[in-house]
Every structure is written in C-alpha cells, then in structure tokens.
Amino acid sequence: MPEHQEKKVKIRVEHLTKIFDDLTVLDGICFNVYDGELLCIVGPTGCGKTTFLNTLSKLLPATRGNILIDGAEADPKKHNISFVFQESTCMPWRTVRRNVAYGMEVKNFPPEKLAARLDYILELVGLDDCADLYPNQVSASMEQRIAVARAFAVNPDLLMMDEPYGQLDVKLRYYLEDELIRLWQTLRSTVLFVTHNIEEAVYLGSRILVLSNKPTTIKKEVIVDLPRPRNVMDPKFVALRQEVTDLIQWW
Amino acid sequence: MAKAYEAVKVKTPLLLKVLPLASIAAFFLVWQLVIDLGVVPRTMMESPLGVIKLFWVKLHQPNPDGAIWTVHAWTSIKEAFSGYLLSLAVGIPLGLLMGWFNLAEGLARPIFEMLRPIPSIAWIPLTIYWFGIDLSGKVFIITMAGFIPCVINSYYGVKMTNPTLIQMARTYGASDWNIFLNICIPSALPMVFGALQIALATCWTTLVAAELIAADTGLGFLITIGRKLTLPGLVVLGMVSVGLTGAVIGVAIDRLEKKLLAGIRR
Ligand SMILES: Nc1ncnc2c1ncn2[C@@H]1O[C@H](COP(=O)(O)OP(=O)(O)O)[C@@H](O)[C@H]1O
Ligand SMILES: [Mg+2]
Numbered sequence: 001m002p003e004h005q006e007k008k009v010k011i012r013v014e015h016l017t018k019i020f021d022d023l024t025v026l027d028g029i030c031f032n033v034y035d036g037e038l039l040c041i042v043g044p045t046g047c048g049k050t051t052f053l054n055t056l057s058k059l060l061p062a063t064r065g066n067i068l069i070d071g072a073e074a075d076p077k078k079h080n081i082s083f084v085f086q087e088s089t090c091m092p093w094r095t096v097r098r099n100v101a102y103g104m105e106v107k108n109f110p111p112e113k114l115a116a117r118l119d120y121i122l123e124l125v126g127l128d129d130c131a132d133l134y135p136n137q138v139s140a141s142m143e144q145r146i147a148v149a150r151a152f153a154v155n156p157d158l159l160m161m162d163e164p165y166g167q168l169d170v171k172l173r174y175y176l177e178d179e180l181i182r183l184w185q186t187l188r189s190t191v192l193f194v195t196h197n198i199e200e201a202v203y204l205g206s207r208i209l210v211l212s213n214k215p216t217t218i219k220k221e222v223i224v225d226l227p228r229p230r231n232v233m234d235p236k237f238v239a240l241r242q243e244v245t246d247l248i249q250w251w
Numbered sequence: 252m253a254k255a256y257e258a259v260k261v262k263t264p265l266l267l268k269v270l271p272l273a274s275i276a277a278f279f280l281v282w283q284l285v286i287d288l289g290v291v292p293r294t295m296m297e298s299p300l301g302v303i304k305l306f307w308v309k310l311h312q313p314n315p316d317g318a319i320w321t322v323h324a325w326t327s328i329k330e331a332f333s334g335y336l337l338s339l340a341v342g343i344p345l346g347l348l349m350g351w352f353n354l355a356e357g358l359a360r361p362i363f364e365m366l367r368p369i370p371s372i373a374w375i376p377l378t379i380y381w382f383g384i385d386l387s388g389k390v391f392i393i394t395m396a397g398f399i400p401c402v403i404n405s406y407y408g409v410k411m412t413n414p415t416l417i418q419m420a421r422t423y424g425a426s427d428w429n430i431f432l433n434i435c436i437p438s439a440l441p442m443v444f445g446a447l448q449i450a451l452a453t454c455w456t457t458l459v460a461a462e463l464i465a466a467d468t469g470l471g472f473l474i475t476i477g478r479k480l481t482l483p484g485l486v487v488l489g490m491v492s493v494g495l496t497g498a499v500i501g502v503a504i505d506r507l508e509k510k511l512l513a514g515i516r517r
Contacts, residue, residue: 057422076424083422089415093437102433106423147419154423 010035010190011074011158016065018048018055025051027215028065033158038184038191040201043211044248049194050086052216053160056192057083069157080107082151084161088143090135097122097131099146103154117153124186125149125179141172148180152187161193165200177204181228198248202241203230210247220247297484302491305484316476316485318468323489324496326468327458330386331500334393335454341394342401342450343443349402350409350439351431363402371396371453372460384465389458396457397450404446408439444508451504455497470496 011033018026025048033039043049054060056067058076067074074081082103090099100122104114122128125145130138135146144164151159165173177200184191195201201208208222222244230237279299285291286298297305309320316323348355349363374392382388412435420430462471470493477485 054418059418059421076422077426078424081422081424083419085415085419087415089419091416091434091437093440102420103423105433106420106425106429160422 008035009033010070012066012068012071013056014066014068016052016055016067017063018051018060019063020051024215026055026062027217029216029218031209031218031221033190033192036188036190037206038181038193038204040205040208041192041194041211042198042201042208042244042248043196043216044213045196047211047213048216049196049211050162052211053083053162053192053194056158057081057160080154080157082154082156082159084144084147084151084159084164086163086166088135088140089147090143092135095132095134096127096138096142096146099135100127100131100149100153103150107154109154117155121149121153124183125152141168141176144168144176145179148176148183152183152189155187156189159189159191161191163195163197166195166197173200178229180204185228198241198244199232202226202237202244203232208244210244222247293483294481295483297487301484302487305488309488315480315482316473320473320488320492323468323470323473324492327462327470327493328496328500330389330462330469331393331454331458333386334390334458335397335451337390337394338397338401338450338454339447342398343405343446346402346405346446347409347431347436347439347443350406351435352427366395367399371399371457372464375461375464379465384467388465389461392461393454393457397454400449400453401446404442404449405439408442409435411442412438441512444512447504447508448501451501452497455493455500459493 009032013029013031013033016026016029017024029052041049041052051060055062056074058067058074069079069081072078091102094102097118101114101118104117109117119128122131125148127142127145127149130142135143138146148161148164151161165176168176180191180193181204183189193201193204202224205224208224210219210222211217212219222240224240226234226236226240232238283298283300286293286296286301293301306320311319313319313322318326345355345359345363349359350356371392374395378388378391382391416434416438417430420434425433458469459471459474462469463475466472466475470489473492474486474489477483477487477489
C-alpha cells in the first residue's frame with residue numbers, strides 16, 4: 001500500500017498565522033498530517049520553517065489558528081510531541097544513555113518500561129557502544145543521533161525535525177537519512193521533517209509540502225510515490241526533484 | 252590531547268626557574284639585614300627570623316594577647332567557615348531560584364540590589380548592638396559578605412543556560428521545576444563553583460576586618476593587639492598567619508572543586 005494512502009488524520013493545522021510585530025511570517029497555513037507518514041516541508045532559508053515548527057510545537061504562540069492533535073488542541077504537556085533541533089541539544093553533563101532517557105523521564109515512563117525501551121532504542125540507533133560516554137566525547141553527527149533517539153524513544157504522536165542534518169557533510173547526511181527511514185519504518189511514528197534541501201525532501205518524504213516565500217503559505221503538495229529504498233539517480237526521482245525545484249524558484 | 256598539549260607547551264627557561272627563588276631569598280635577606288643593622292628600629296618592624304621565633308613561642312605562650320596561636324587560628328577558621336557555609340546555604344539556592352523563577356527574581360532582586368552595594372564591614376556597628384562581639388555577630392557579617400557573590404554567580408550561571416536546551420525540554424512538556432533541576436542547575440554548576448572560591452576569599456577578608464574591630468581572639472585580633480602594644484612582630488605574625496591560612500583553604504577548595512566537577516567538565 002502506498003504510504004500516502006493511509007489517510008487517518010493525526011494532526012490538523014487550521015489557518016495557522018504568525019506575525020512578528022509587523023512581519024507576517026506564516027499566513028493562514030492549513031494542512032493535515034496523516035498518521036504514520038513522513039511529511040517533508042521544504043522551503044528556502046528564511047521563509048519561516050523554524051517559526052512554523054516552533055509555532056506547531058507551542059514554543060511560540062501562534063497569532064491565529066489551531067493545531068489539533070487527534071482532534072484536541074495541541075499541548076506539549078498532554079500530547080506526546082518531540083522535536084529535533086538543528087543544533088545539538090545534548091546535555092553535556094549527562095551520558096549518551098541519560099541524554100536519550102531524558103524525554104521518557106519527562107513523560108514519566110515507569111522505571112522498568114523506561115529501562116527496557118532505552119536499551120531497545122540505543123541498540124536500534126546503534127548508540128549502545130557509546131552509551132556511557134559523554135556528548136563531548138562523541139562526534140557532531142553522533143550528537144544528532146542522540147537527539148533523534150531521544151525523540152523516537154517517547155513514542156511520539158508527532159516528531160518534528162528542523163533541518164537536523166543541515167550542518168553535516170553529505171556522506172554522513174545520507175547515512176543518517178537512511179537511518180531515519182529505518183527508525184520511522186520500525187517505530188511507525190508520525191514525522192514532520194523540515195529542510196531547505198530539496199533532494200533530502202524527495203528522498204525522505206511520503207509527501208512534500210512546498211512553502212512559498214514570506215508571508216509563507218503552502219504553495220503545493222507533492223506526493224512522492226516512489227518505492228523505498230529510493231535511488232537519487234532514478235529518472236522518476238530526478239523528475240520529482242526538478243518539479244519541486246521549479247516550485248521553489250519563487251524569486 | 253595530553254600529547255598535543257605537550258607538543259605546544261612552552262618550556263620554562265632555566266633562568267625563570269632560578270630568578271624567582273633568588274628574588275624571594277633576596278627579599279627576606281634584605282628585610283632581615285634592614286632590621287639587624289638597625290636601619291629600621293625594632294619598635295617599627297620585626298625581622299623574618301624574629302617572626303618565626305615569635306611564632307614558635309606563641310604556640311605555647313598565651314601572653315600578651317591571652318591565647319596561644321592555635322586558639323586564634325581555630326577561632327578565625329571556625330567563624331569564617333560558619334559564615335561561609337551559611338552564605339552558601341542561603342546564597343546559592345536564592346541565586347539559582349532568582350535566575351529561573353520570575354516570582355523569585357521579582358521579589359528578591361530589588362532587596363538584593365539594595366543590600367549589594369553596602370560593604371559587609373559597614374554592618375559591624377549594628378552587629379555589635381545585635382549580637383555582641385562573639386561568634387554569632389561575626390558569622391552574621393561574614394554571611395552577608397559571602398552571600399553576595401554566591402547569589403550573583405548562581406543567578407548568572409542559570410541565566411547563561413543554553414536556550415535551545417530549555418526549548419528541547421519544553422517540547423517534551425517538561426515543567427518549569429523539571430527544567431530548573433535537570434537543565435538550569437547543571438548548567439550553572441561551573442559558575443556556582445566559581446562562587447565557592449570568590450565567597451571564600453570575601454569571607455576570609457571580611458572576617459579579619461571584623462576581628463580588627465571587635466574581637467577577643469582570632470588572627471585579626473592578634474594584629475590589633477600587636478598594634479596596641481607596639482609589638483610589630485605580633486602584627487606581622489598575624490598578617491602572615493591570615494595569608495597562609497587563607498591560601499591553604501583556597502587550595503583545598505580548588506582541589507575539591509576539580510574533583511567534583513570532573514564529571515561535568517571532562
Ligand atoms: N523572534 C522573531 N522575531 C522577529 N522576527 C523573527 C523571529 N524569528 C524569526 N523571525 C523572522 O522570521 C523569518 C523566518 O525565520 P525562520 O523561521 O528562522 O526561517 P527558516 O527556518 O526557514 O530559515 C525570518 O525573516 C526571521 O527574520
Ligand atoms: Mg530554520
């Protein structure tokens with residue numbers, strides 16, 4: 001069954017608008033996120049992608065609009081949301097293991113369940129070898145994997161990722177993208193992946209929302225109906241990438 | 252790491268190892284000669300050997316100040332540490348809370364800013380009314396002195412927390428209290444340990460100032476008595492004792508800090 005056809009709506013975003021003083025960054029954005037999909041959102045740098053995720057995750061108050069998770073207004077204290085930031089969010093005073101555990105601690109996982117899930121996730125992400133090291137003893141890509149592991153560990157209703165691999169070199173990025181797909185397929189979380197990198201969006205997404213420039217709206221929804229693992233040299237892949245690239249050339 | 256450090260480490264030239272020793276030796280030699288040759292009369296200054304001799308005598312001779320050296324040192328250390336520990340116990344939690352909770356900052360900051368510019372020794376006269384010149388009065392003044400750097404460092408330690416870490420915790424739905432305990436306090440720890448050193452120095456200095464004015468034992472009192480009886484040897488002995496004891500405590504705290512922070516700094 002193609003990924004985009006699982007049409008149970010998990011998150012409904014209605015007329016989301018964000019205005020900073022007199023700068024309208026988000027302008028009445030409406031869209032749905034379907035249960036278990038990997039939705040990519042792509043737009044040029046500065047178009048408001050981070051603002052968009054921060055509003056979704058309630059780090060920033062929205063000027064207008066609703067965000068409904070399973071029909072109820074989104075609330076980080078009630079809903080299971082996790083967020084992977086562009087920069088490292090490792091706590092330098094915690095070991096890798098305890099960093100990954102933090103989200104589950106906040107969510108009050110019972111100790112036995114937490115320990116079991118922690119071992120499972122650490123192994124799945126391949127962090128079990130360095131579980132007892134501290135963040136400054138591992139590489140930058142490892143720090144992002146810790147953040148990703150922490151985010152998946154809570155079994156989130158919605159996992160938001162804000163250009164998590166933007167600062168890594170291409171080879172590592174490919175590797176981590178494959179890892180992300182594997183985690184997503186194994187753990188069946190709903191993932192919202194934001195990037196300015198069109199190839200990354202086409203490679204990862206079940207669906208892509210292409211953003212326009214400020215004030216940002218959704219310019220087009222592109223369904224990526226390519227089998228996985230995807231091949232970036234595949235003519236269909238190239239054609240889709242071209243389609244999205246043309247959409248983004250708004251200037 | 253260690254190897255790379257070795258490679259770039261600049262070797263200290265032999266001259267820089269020898270000269271400091273020579274300079275110290277010369278200092279004491281000149282000091283000794285100036286007194287021995289009568290350039291400066293003994294009523295105005297004691298020689299280094301004279302001070303050492305006096306120290307030896309004061310280890311078992313309570314006259315003329317009423318107590319042997321160890322009693323004075325112990326009194327001072329006891330007072331300083333009581334005040335120091337009390338200032339940590341009050342100042343660090345207060346600073347941490349002020350750094351994170353608006354309620355604490357809003358209520359405590361104005362009062363703190365009001366007390367902050369008052370030098371702690373300016374409290375001495377009031378303290379004498381309230382507590383007399385015994386332990387409790389001095390502990391109060393020392394606490395006032397040490398408390399200020401504790402609050403400031405802990406406050407800024409929390410304020411300097413990486414905002415992305417706070418956002419990360421918020422997206423998981425962490426409570427303010429959870430963020431305070433799990434993110435803000437660990438972030439602030441290096442600054443808090445800085446406060447331990449600064450507060451110690453402040454407490455020790457303030458103690459001596461307090462003893463100069465109101466005391467009947469203690470190293471500061473030794474200095475005062477020396478002055479009153481025109482015994483410069485006693486004054487110098489008091490000064491050296493204060494300096495050395497303070498330095499020893501400082502090194503001890505530094506060691507402790509390195510040990511405790513090893514897990515955080517790495
Ligand atoms: N807190 C803020 N106050 C005012 N303007 C902001 C704020 N945060 C972001 N912006 C503006 O919103 C726009 C979008 O920023 P951002 O969401 O970071 O873009 P992106 O993540 O797509 O690169 C930028 O023009 C930026 O200057
Ligand atoms: Mg951004």
